[in-house]
Amino acid sequence: MLRFPNPGSNFESFIKVFKNFNDKLNNYIFNLDDMVFVTIEKNLTSSSGYTGSQAIHHSTKKDRSRDPLYNQLKMYSELYRLLGWIKSIEGTALKFLITPFGNEIAKANNVLELFIKSILCISVPNEGIVTKSNINLRPFYTIFKVIPYIENKISRDEMILSILSCKNDYGSSNIELIIDKIKNIRKRNKIDLNLNELSESSKIKINTLRNYTRVPIMFLRDTGLFENKSNFLVLTKEGNSVLNFVNKCIDFRLPDIKNIPEEKFNEFYIEIYELLFFNRKNKLFIDKYFSRLKIPKEKVILFNPFQQLNVTKLSNIFSWNVNKQNYKRDLIDKNTSNNYEKEIKTKLIFNPLNKKTNQKFTKSIPIKEILSAKTKNDIILISKKFCEDIIKYKKENFYALIENLFNELGFNCLNSRYGTNAERWDSKILYNNKIIPIEIKSPTEEIFLNIKGLRQALENKIILHSRYKDFSDINHSTLLVGFKYPNKRSDMTRLIQDIKKTFDIKIGVIDFYTLVFSFFWTINSSQQIEKEQILKLEGFLEK
């Protein structure tokens, strides 16, 4: 099974990342960490929501196999090696050099043409990459060879079953076997069964098998050679002209070249490379070798030395200087620490009760149960029960309930009139002539609070501070109240801290249950809530 790693399914990024390598690393020997560094430096990739040195910091793990950036760049390196754009230096697989061919690719105006020829030349085995499986495969060339016989289309699963898992596609008889196999698959219409069999025999899960096709599909689709149509990759006009080119080519692989009894290999390699990629014809060479190999003169030998030979041979053939210095990274500040709190929350504080408020509540309160509750757990249970049927509450009822709850907790809370644009917040707390805006999300709008609510809470504070400066105190929070906290609070927590550090604005988040529990607990324990903690709340309020 030929496995293509998947560092990202976007052709444009694939080329951009390589061009950046060529700019920064062309004159050096480099390793995967250097590749990570120059890619991050150019913001071409991110990790855990960060770019720059923070991305490296968040990605770097002791166990390199779990380091996302390192692995992503490792996958890029495997593909670039398959294409002959970079080479591992002799004796160590994870130290690389950019090849003269890679350099041509990075600078070329006709990248697409060179790239298409590169993928046609991908074949295993070769001297550049060691594979465990004993296969003889030239996948992209084979796809073009079989495509006219299978209605100019191929599906992802057909590609897995007939091409990537094929052991030998060399020669016309093997190509015919592949065509027959695809025709049979279509005839039997039991592709899932075939995939299951392959999955069991190769011990690779079906999803993983399918993931191996992401990059080949991206190569074929994003180059415009094929287009997606009802679960098939269908040959396009551009693909058809490449098909004509493929038909002009001779499928030469490493063993063929080795079988040529000729001492002047260097000349041979240089000329077939120049002819294939740059169309530079050397008549003397064609006369000499083509007739000896019994190849018609109009044909092109499909063989790229940079994809097939090892670095020592290439250095010798192309007079390529491989004795280069190791790349030296600018020092990255390893002390850059994650300055985010995992979760910012405030525990509810209650004080002795001074004054009891008597608001008319819009929902009946289980007052008897609350008063007879003996423990905090009883109040928790009563609160949870009370919250159960609120999930069906629409905007108007939910907003009214929130207003009631804040008022019961001793605040002066007032909802905005619906449709009043000047007051963009849904509700407000009036406190010592200042306004604390409240953004409310009813359960019918969204059950779990999210980032959108934070954005609105931030906007509320900015509008308040700009339009009603006298009523705004930057030390007071802007509140977001909704039905439930999200299961994973990390995204919201990080954004709350980003906003605080950037704009010095505090956002407090309260869920319905916490408000209900606070209210019921004040009744049960004859206490009142510590107001300041709500007015200056940052992050989530917790019971």
Added chain:
Amino acid sequence: MKAYRKLNKLTDKQKLEFVKKQISFIGCDINLKRIGDNNMRIDATSNFNNNKKAIFSIEFGNDYVSVPRKILEDFAVFHNRYNIIKENIVPFSILKNLPSKRSEYYQIIDDIKDVTNISIYTLTFKAIENIKINRKTIYDFNLNEFFISKKNYRYRFIKNNL
């Protein structure tokens, strides 16, 4: 502008690719957010005048007021997470056209400038097209030309209405 009218028929990805191409014509080579990358919230970013970074929030519909909100979030993330100083972040709101004169959008742009001192620059498809057909780039303009607010809700460099 015909091409813009056909935008509705495109997929989200195609729309973004289209806008990317248009913006590249006026001198900004932008990187689009990878689809499915939930960590990266910013629609697009680019280098700006060598030492600055531009962030773009793109709205294809009529939800104009959501754009400044999104930009504030992007700005905070870019500043705090990516360690880019505030002065070096240039936020752009990309809209299909300018909102009506009565829209809250302009007032919010002014509020944000007043409280945070951040200027959000607005580029409509027509403004981009106008810069493009006059063979200019965004760098040929003073950025204030794109600061569309309640006091100044029209582009001065475009004679006809928008």
